[in-house]
Amino acid sequence: MEKLSSMINIALLQELQDGFADSSQMALVAVDPDGSLITRKSGFNEYYIRYKKNDGFDAAVSHAGGRAAVYTNSIGLLEFCVPINVNGEAVGYFVGGEVLPENYDTTSMLRMVRDLHVNENEFFAAVGKVPVMSRDRLQAGSRFVQRMADHVINKIANANMTGVSGETLSRMKTISERNLDLSKQLESKLGQLTEISQSCAAEVKSAAETVKVIQDIALNTRILGFNASIEASRVKESGKGFGVIAQEVRTLADTSKASADKIGAGIKVIGGFAKQINEETKEAQRIVNLNRENIAEFRRIADESGLTEVK
Secondary structure, three states: OOOHHHOOOHHHHHHHHHHHHHHHOOEEEEEOOOOOEOOOOEOOOHHHHHHOOOOOHHHHHHHHOOOOEEEEOOOOOEEEEEEEEEOOEEEEEEEEEEEEEOOOOHHHHHHHHHHHOOOHHHHHHHHOOOOEEOHHHHHHHHHHHHHHHHHHHHHHHHHHHOOOOHHHHHHHHHHHHHHHHHHHHHHHHHHHHHHHHHHHHHHHHHHHHHHHHHHHHHHHHHHHHHHHHHHHHOOOOOHHHHHHHHHHHHHHHHHHHHHHHHHHHHHHHHHHHHHHHHHHHHHHHHHHHHHHHHHHHHHHHHHHHOHHHOO
16 A cells, blocks of 8 residues: 555645644644654644653554544643544554643652653643643544544545556556557567568669660660661671671570569569568557557556546
8 A cells, every 4th residue: 555645745634734733722743654754743732842752653553553542642641543544444644632631630740750850840831831621522633533534635545546456556557568568569560661661662673773774675676676677688698797686686685584584583572572561561550459459448447447537
């Protein structure tokens, strides 16, 4: 369970506490379950401050045993301890009161003077400033503080915690981690798609250059064909020239075949890249769909837990 100080605006808690102390003439302070202070002490009298050698709030918490309790502390003052419960567990306590009971025993006070080894006049001057109250009034004050803890404090704390159970928070954390992992996978897939795309662009450029070579070959072949037709008309006179042209045509044919093979290989590579792009795109889409499902689940859990109702 989180500490109360992490669930609630301490300034607001202090304001509520100060208001109670001012209106009731009782002291009040909020402490953690170990007795350490959460707020500044409100309304604590001079007698308490001077002669309570140890605030003893941890002892007060222990004395209360998780329940509201009224008792006499070590310097003879009536004191109460009220648990601050959130979701059935005490996340802190209000300790207060610090008043003298009606018909308090002066004999025990004298004994306390001797035990504390303090100046008797100063001691009783400080005691004389302590409010005197009936135990019933102190109990009424403690009940008011209990209601404040149960209704006001618990409402604010629950608003900050959004009423989410530990199991729910664990599920939400798992989903968040899963989404983070999926995001990293998606980023990796997009990087691979970018590299494949760049490779495709390079192959397309190479294929385009090869096509230009074939176009040039085709042009030269047509020219040679034209020359061959001329030479054919002179075959009787220039048979050797026709043979040279025929050889050039074969050379160009070989070059055309090599270029065609290169184009075929390039197209095959591009085809492979296209298939890989298609597969990687499907994988990226799968990851996106999973991410959407996780977000939908996260939203559903938030709705069930009342998270979306918190402003």
